[in-house]
Amino acid sequence: MVISVGTATGSDLDGIMALQEANQPARGGYLSVSLSRTCIAERMAAMPMVVARQDDAVCGFLMTSTLEMNRDVPVIRAMLEAYAGAADAYVYGPVCVREDARGLGLARTMFIELQRHLPGREGILFIRRDNPASLRAHEKMGMKEVAGFVFDGRECAVFSYVAADLQGCADGENAPLGTQV
Numbered sequence: 001m002v003i004s005v006g007t008a009t010g011s012d013l014d015g016i017m018a019l020q021e022a023n024q025p026a027r028g029g030y031l032s033v034s035l036s037r038t039c040i041a042e043r044m045a046a047m048p049m050v051v052a053r054q055d056d057a058v059c060g061f062l063m064t065s066t067l068e069m070n071r072d073v074p075v076i077r078a079m080l081e082a083y084a085g086a087a088d089a090y091v092y093g094p095v096c097v098r099e100d101a102r103g104l105g106l107a108r109t110m111f112i113e114l115q116r117h118l119p120g121r122e123g124i125l126f127i128r129r130d131n132p133a134s135l136r137a138h139e140k141m142g143m144k145e146v147a148g149f150v151f152d153g154r155e156c157a158v159f160s161y162v163a164a165d166l167q168g169c170a171d172g173e174n175a176p177l178g179t180q181v
């Protein structure tokens with residue numbers, strides 16, 4: 001399977017929306033929010049958003065957003081009450097990989113790509129404790145659990161990391177733009 005990883009553009013919006021929809025709790029998925037197309041487009045314009053594409057079809061996405069953008073998102077507010085992070089921290093997620101592309105290291109590759117855009121800044125995320133694949137995947141990326149909270153009766157872990165400075169890296173694990181998996 002040849003998959004490339006790079007920055008999301010407007011032509012990825014339909015694919016991102018479809019993948020987000022397929023991973024909602026009502027369909028047995030683990031995503032905690034369902035963002036509108038407008039909201040995703042706003043995030044894409046304001047902050048780095050990474051996608052994985054197979055033959056131009058989106059098979060993974062990794063979004064980020066500013067703390068300010070999440071002012072009215074209850075689950076993110078709960079996360080930030082449990083752990084505030086640095087003043088210039090940003091929110092990592094949601095992240096999602098199409099079911100048939102999981103376990104190939106795509107989430108990790110998208111994270112490496114993301115760090116190229118935000119070197120030195122702290123990212124904060126939460127993961128439901130009943131989502132072992134995501135907990136394990138993010139622990140393997142080197143993220144550290146810093147707090148926990150309960151939202152809607154679900155236990156969540158808060159993770160934090162400071163993006164490595166990968167500027168100029170062009171080989172090995174620190175893969176460049178347009179990486180092929």
Ligand SMILES: CC(C)(COP(=O)(O)OP(=O)(O)OC[C@H]1O[C@@H](n2cnc3c(N)ncnc32)[C@H](O)[C@@H]1OP(=O)(O)O)[C@@H](O)C(=O)NCCC(=O)NCCS
Pocket residue numbers: 023029030031093094095096097098101102103104105106107108109126127128131132133134136137138140
């Ligand atoms: C969580 C998710 C993004 C991981 O994406 P991925 O591309 O499959 O992850 P990776 O291939 O980079 O995984 C890296 C590590 O995570 C762990 N992992 C991945 N899938 C796993 C699973 N099903 N069970 C346990 N561990 C798992 C493994 O340790 C793996 O490393 P290894 O292959 O060297 O053992 C993906 O499973 C997904 O989209 N899930 C549905 C949506 C979701 O839960 N999003 C996250 C919300 S917080």
